[in-house]
Amino acid sequence: MKCDICGGVAVIGMPQHRLNLCAEHFVEWVPRMVERVIRRYAMFTRDERVLVAVSGGKDSLALWEILIDLGYQTEGVYIHLGIDHDAYSDVSQEHVRRFAEGHADVPYRVVDVRQEYGLSVPELSKTGRGKRLCSACGLVKRHIMNRIAYEGGYAAIATGHNLDDEAAVLLQNTLHWQSGYLRRQAPVLPSTHPRLARKVKPLCNLYERETAAYALVKGISFVELECPHATRATTIFYKELLNKLEGRSRGAKMQFYLHFLKAKEEGLFAPEKADADSETALRECRQCGQPTTAEELCAFCRLWQNIEAHHD
């Protein structure tokens, strides 16, 4: 397999683009794809500061590297969740540290949930009533990212979601006709409140295979282990289904996602009726000040309040 640009040995074939590239041309091509998405969806500009949510995995570190290369102003945030199994959180943090060290000490900060709030995420989910681990974890991560973005005046929060992540969620939501989720699934979630930064997914046009290949070619070291609590079954099942489809018909995965975005732009989905109301109905949490639709405390503060009540 030869590189379509220089005729050298290709490191990757991308049948959906009918494109094979060598290492050198592949690492030029990936950032160009990302830049195109950033502009197409007006994600952020070079004058804005972007907070990158880094987990130590391939996608978020590849994203960070690409944004640095493209000359954007970034700061990384690593949230130490306190997942001790396989030393998962420590190992992941070490990859982030090494990355920053290898990139002229690009700024990043670590938020240690246990140190800052008193319990690790697994402890939190065990103690409180309700919330399963991954939903508590998601809530904690969102809250912390919003808080840091607001306190530091960042324009956007960037995450490493790739096309396979997005297509898997899309498939799942379509099979259940989750119209609310389908309406909100987008490469950019605009800010709906001064305390909520815009959310952007600059890798949403790249296959997972490509973000991994990019990290490998660039020599980025990343955690290959999955979080030991990952609900592997569902997401991976949908990803595998999509890959089967892709095997039969090249580009199927990409079309499924990109045509969804296009259909949405063309008005496939009526705007949510309650939209106007629910936005004005955003109040500030009595405790932390973050926007919430709840009367008193936001979901994050309620999570911790339950625990205190539980302890008493």
Place this chain on the structure above:
Amino acid sequence: MDTAKIQYRDQEWEVKSGMTVRDAIQKGGLDPSAVLALKNKKLINDQTILEAGDEIRLVNVISGG
């Protein structure tokens, strides 16, 4: 020796040299779209013909987060 060694997580298997990386991946029961192959820490495409003595490491690319 006319075999190549394929390593994936804690599994290892041998395949005949002369076959493609893609075939070797399928021999191990994996989906070629779900892994990438490294030889001497360098990424190689899945049409690459394996040579005797090659040691290939496969990296999973599907994450379930």
